[in-house]
Amino acid sequence: MEETQKKKNEVWEWTKALLIAFGLAWFIRYFLFTPIIVDGQSMMPTLEDGDRMIVNKIGYQVGEPDRYDIVVFHAPEKKDYIKRIIGLPGDHVAYKNDQLYINGKEQPEYYLDVYKEGISEGTLTEDFTLEETPAQVSIIPEGYVFVMGDNRRNSKDSRHIGVISTEEIIGYTSVIFWPIQEIGLVE
Structure with missing residues (x-):
């Protein structure tokens, strides 16, 4: 018993x-936190198709998105996209001669340097202004961000789908955990 x-x-x-x-x-x-698999080539060379990453879901509950954060968000096509924040609320975004301008001032994009060096003809990013995007606004409204993929020639981003509501952002990511040879932080 x-x-x-x-x-x-x-x-x-x-x-x-x-x-x-x-x-x-x-x-x-x-x-x-949640895992995500990078699907596609829009963030190359920073992220490769098939990279597995950890998404921090609580970071923006206690803080605000920062320029150049890599975020995962619900896209209009009922898919989750992974892109880089380029413009914040109140910003005017423009590109001219492969140079990013925020509010009329040149902004560095160090993460694109290696990619730009490999281009033999043309530019990585075509010229545009915020007014020429589907958002058709002169500045990014409060509660929205402007996102772009690092592979500017092959990325469906805010130039095509407009500004993204911060409510659609799942979280930000900077940690690759698979494949093993790629484990580490990304900028």
Whole structure:
């Protein structure tokens, strides 16, 4: 009888431990961090198709998006996109001669330097102004951001789909965890 009670207690302890572990995993996955697989070439050379990353879902609950953050958001096509924030609320965004201008001032894009060096003809980013995008605004409205992929020649981004509501942003990402040779932080 005593041995039967011990077995019941042991089963109950294991059941509680498993329930707590699954509960914690569910909480972390749905409220704090989630994995994502990069799908496509729009963020090359920074991110490669198939890279697996961790998305921080709580960062923007306590803070604001920053210029050059890599974010994951719900796109109009019912897909999740991964792009880089270029413009913030109140900014005017323009490109001229492969140079980014925010509010009329040149802005560095160090993460594109290697990519630009590999281009033999033309520019990486075609000229445009914010007014020429689907947003058709002169400045980015409050509660929105302007995003672009690093592979400017092959990226469906705010130049095509307009500004993105910050409410559509799932989170930001900077950690690659797979493939093993790519593990690390990205800028």
